[in-house]
Amino acid sequence: MKPEYAGNYTAVITPFAGLDNTDKIDFNKSAELIRRQFSAGIDGVVIAGSTGEGAHLTQKEVADLVCQANVIATDEYENKKIIAGVSNQSVNHTIENMESVVYNGADAAMVMAPAVENIIKYFQELNRLGVPIIVYNNPERTGRNITMIEYSRLMEMRHIVAIKESEVMGADKLNPQMKQLNDLRKSAGFENSVAILSGDDEFNFRAMNWGADGFISVISNLVPDVMAQFRGLMNQGGVMSDLKNMSVYSMMDGNPQSIKFMMFMADLIRNYDVRGDVQITRGGEDYLSKKQWHNSAVANIR
Numbered sequence: 001m002k003p004e005y006a007g008n009y010t011a012v013i014t015p016f017a018g019l020d021n022t023d024k025i026d027f028n029k030s031a032e033l034i035r036r037q038f039s040a041g042i043d044g045v046v047i048a049g050s051t052g053e054g055a056h057l058t059q060k061e062v063a064d065l066v067c068q069a070n071v072i073a074t075d076e077y078e079n080k081k082i083i084a085g086v087s088n089q090s091v092n093h094t095i096e097n098m099e100s101v102v103y104n105g106a107d108a109a110m111v112m113a114p115a116v117e118n119i120i121k122y123f124q125e126l127n128r129l130g131v132p133i134i135v136y137n138n139p140e141r142t143g144r145n146i147t148m149i150e151y152s153r154l155m156e157m158r159h160i161v162a163i164k165e166s167e168v169m170g171a172d173k174l175n176p177q178m179k180q181l182n183d184l185r186k187s188a189g190f191e192n193s194v195a196i197l198s199g200d201d202e203f204n205f206r207a208m209n210w211g212a213d214g215f216i217s218v219i220s221n222l223v224p225d226v227m228a229q230f231r232g233l234m235n236q237g238g239v240m241s242d243l244k245n246m247s248v249y250s251m252m253d254g255n256p257q258s259i260k261f262m263m264f265m266a267d268l269i270r271n272y273d274v275r276g277d278v279q280i281t282r283g284g285e286d287y288l289s290k291k292q293w294h295n296s297a298v299a300n301i302r
Helices: 027-040 059-076 091-103 119-127 148-155 177-188 201-209 224-228 237-249 257-265 282-290
Strands: 007-011 016-018 021-025 044-047 081-085 108-112 133-137 160-165 195-198 214-217
Touching: 007 081, 007 224, 021 059, 027 044, 027 059, 027 224, 044 059, 059 081, 059 091, 091 108, 091 119, 108 119, 108 160, 119 133, 119 148, 148 160, 148 177, 160 177, 177 195, 177 201, 195 201, 201 214, 201 237, 224 237, 257 282
Parallel strands: 007 044, 007 214, 044 081, 081 108, 108 133, 133 160, 160 195, 195 214
Antiparallel strands: 016 021
């Protein structure tokens, strides 16, 4: 029996209304992108995560995006999950965000483990809400890695349903963190209740071999049809190589700057502006403009 939140998910971008105008979200384009994901076979979407620029969206904007995705998933598809990013260093603000997204139709809330001393206490407060929680470990962003001892405590919390692990490799190359995490889950008896999801496209192949139940992907914004079939394609070396290269390109000049530019070049969105001070560099534009993001190995699958 697989955990409920096992699957292949897309951390969707947030499209804005016009070039150099990031004050308004393009909800028509957002709906189009959500339908493209679901029609391709992706199991669910993450709204307002790092790729969706959640830190730069208002609570109302996140609520509106979640509501839109929920209506599409409910009215037009079956068994699609809506996950919303709600992270904040303040547990009280995170609780407010969780209550808002669940009220507007989110199935679960994704929470990046904060850079606080006692993350167990932090998640215990969130667990009391009764909302399904996906714990997101991203030491590169927070400067803090969740330890296996902490993971064992987190898995015991009733409403933690999944872990998004971006530290796939970890410090011990002979015993990678993803493998340690899966071994811990098995020994603790949570393999049927807590899903482990890769949070780094570059290492999805290894993560799946080490026991991951799926992933939350950035590059599936570009190729959801291929990523939906990922496990069945793992024996095709050319496809895996292409996807790994694509993952590197999608992060080369920042996230979501690079993936938005790639989507713009693929005619999937009207502009590639991000809300914030850091836009893609001219060098990044020039480099990505000259690259083939996938060769015939991926093209033959699509």
